[in-house]
Amino acid sequence: MTQTSCPDRLFLPNLTVLDDVRLGAQSLVSSAADLATPSVRIGxxxxxxxxxxVFLTSLVHALLHGGHLPALQASRSGRLIGASLTQQPDDDVARFALEDHVHDLLHNRTWPNSTRQISELRLTLRFEPNSALARTLGRTSLHLDLVDYPGEWLLDLPLLDQDYETFSREALTRARDPERKALAQPFLDAMRRVDGAKALDEPQAARLAELYTQYLRACKESENALSMLPPGRFLMPGELEGSPALTFVPLDxxxxxxxAKNSLYAAMEHRFEAYKRVVVKPFFINHFARLDRQIVLVDTLAAINAGPSALSDLRDALSAILSCFKAGENSILSKLFGPRIDKIVFAATKADHLHHTQHDQLEAVLDHLVNDARKKALFSGAKVETMAIASVRATREASAKTGNDTIGAVAGVPMKGETINGQTFDGEREVAxxxxxxxxxPAKLMGPTAKTYPLRFVRFRPPKLDTRPTAKPGLPHIRLDRLLQFLLSDKLA
Structure with a gap:
């Protein structure tokens, strides 16, 4: 596990004076509310x-039901009295469907659907403070405002500092990369057949946008585990599907x-600016700029399995993510201009797919990726930590004999239809x-001399748990308690 303080630069997109005033007003309202009960907003x-x-479901379930959290000092010492769900602060944000997701995990033994939109929960913790003064003041509650949002939206934030020409140049460079070119070829072929200087043809523009979206979707679903996929709303359009703001593409x-003003190129440029104005900036101001702390989950194993190019793509995505954070230590003065993100966790998920003897190596790979990103995006006083976790542990550890050697294995129930070495699993039988x-x-995984380290992965079903009232509470996990200790130790002191 690696922790560091990052000095220097902040990410500051092109905001107007009115935007700054709005952020300051939001922060002042939040600070006033904190005088009654402190809150921390975690993305x-x-x-x-x-x-x-799965992560958010398991984390909230553990806090609500007294799950096994020995590394969380407030829990271990008995100072964490309890937790309850309370009314969330934002009426215009969907509530995270916690109960549905818990039912899927515990009773159906299926993984819940992935994040498609922004959602929120407020969890109020009751605790006994360490400080006698704090006990005198009665500060024994803390609101956790937990905001879940797609990472693809985060990759849109750097667009706020780009013009259309820069966006097009970078997007087309990626599309022409050898790892992506085959996936992008239908779009690239169609783009070559159009003349950006000619008058806008709406059916033509719509077809280009459709092909570009298909290319991004193919990258997302590719076995190469590609990560850099802006604009993020092309893959999750929601109510904006078919709108001009989502009908633009990069052009040479x-x-x-x-x-001319009526040309295809000018129309694409106008729509790119509209996308920033009506999609990206509202997300930044209304949600992202209000965060105090941030958790970034990374499917590091999938990138390792896909090879050096996928890891390089993931490194670039993490670099772009790090460049977005308005990071630094929070103070009364900084609150006047919106909170800063003062703690960031990068977590390599699905650690239960590996024997525990491999967890340090998994953590080292993620730390290596984040170190590269740190060199490109310097911070100002924020604390950053990397760790390997499993939100819900779907396996148990086992061992196997190979000749005279004993090797570490994992045992669980693969999901129906998963295959390894030609064997297809039925979703019922446990295998090691x-x-x-x-x-x-970890440097051996990247660079000109790097090679692929293929790992034998299958998707496991959630574990079968005792759901009776007398059963041990909480979902099994790996290191969620350490993650909570890093994020909340100062707030629960």
Whole structure:
């Protein structure tokens, strides 16, 4: 586990004076409310298949039901009295469907559906403070405002500091990369057949946007585990599907100077700016800029399994994510201009797919990826930690003999239809699997001499648990308590 303080630069998108005033007003209202009961607003995000919904479900379930959290000092010492769900602060944000997700995990033994929109829960913790003064003041409650949102939306925030030409250049460079070109070819072929200097043709523009969206979707579903996929709302359009703000694509600049106002290129440029104005900036101001702390979940294993190019793509995505955070220590003065994110956790999920002897290596790979990102996006006083976790532990540890050696394996029930070495599983029988070993040096996974370390993974069903009232509370997990201790130890002191 690695922790560091990051000095220097803040991410500051192009905001107007009115935007700054609005952020300051939001922060002042929040600070006034904190005088009654303190609150901490925690963002939970991650790129595709990282397990955001399962993470939030397990975390809240553990706090509500007294789950096993020995590394959380307030819980271990008995100072954490209890937790309850209370009315969330934002009436215009969907409530996280906690009860449905718990039912899926406990009773159906199925994984809940992935995050498709922003949602929120407020969990109020009651605790006995360490400080005699705090006990005198009666500060024995803390609101946790937990905000779950798709990581693809986070990758849109750097667009606020880009113009259309820069966006197009970077997007087309990625599309023409050898790892993506085959997936992007239908769009690239269609783009070559159009002239950006000619007048806008709406059916043509819609077809280009459809092909570009298909390319992004193919990247997301690719076995190469590609991560850099802005614009994020193209994959999760919601109520904006078919709108002009989602009907733009990157184009090569016209050869004959500035295009006319009625041209295809000018229309794409206008719609790109509209996307920033009506989609990205409201998300930043209304949600992202209000966060105090942030959890970023990463499906590191999938990227390792896909090889060096997938890891490089993931490193670039993490770099873009890190560049978005308005990070630093919070103070009364900083609250006047909106809170800063003062603690960030990057968590490699699905650690239960590996024997515990491999967890340090998994953590080291993620730390290596985040270190590269830190060099590009410097922080100002924020604390950053990396760890390997499993939100819900779907396996138990086992061992197997190979010759005279004993190797560490994991045992669980693979989901119906999963296969390894030609064997297809029925979703009912438990099997033991040796997933493979990670290199001791994570640098061996990336760079010109890197090689793929294929791991034998299957998706396991959630574990079968005793759901009787007398059963041990909480869902089994790996290191959720350590994550909570890092995030909340100062708030529960």
């Amino acid at each position: 939970i995000t991650g790129l595709s298949r990282a397990g955001k919904t 600049p016209p050869l004959n100077g500035k295009p 699997i040796f997933p493979g070993d990670l290199p001791a040096d």
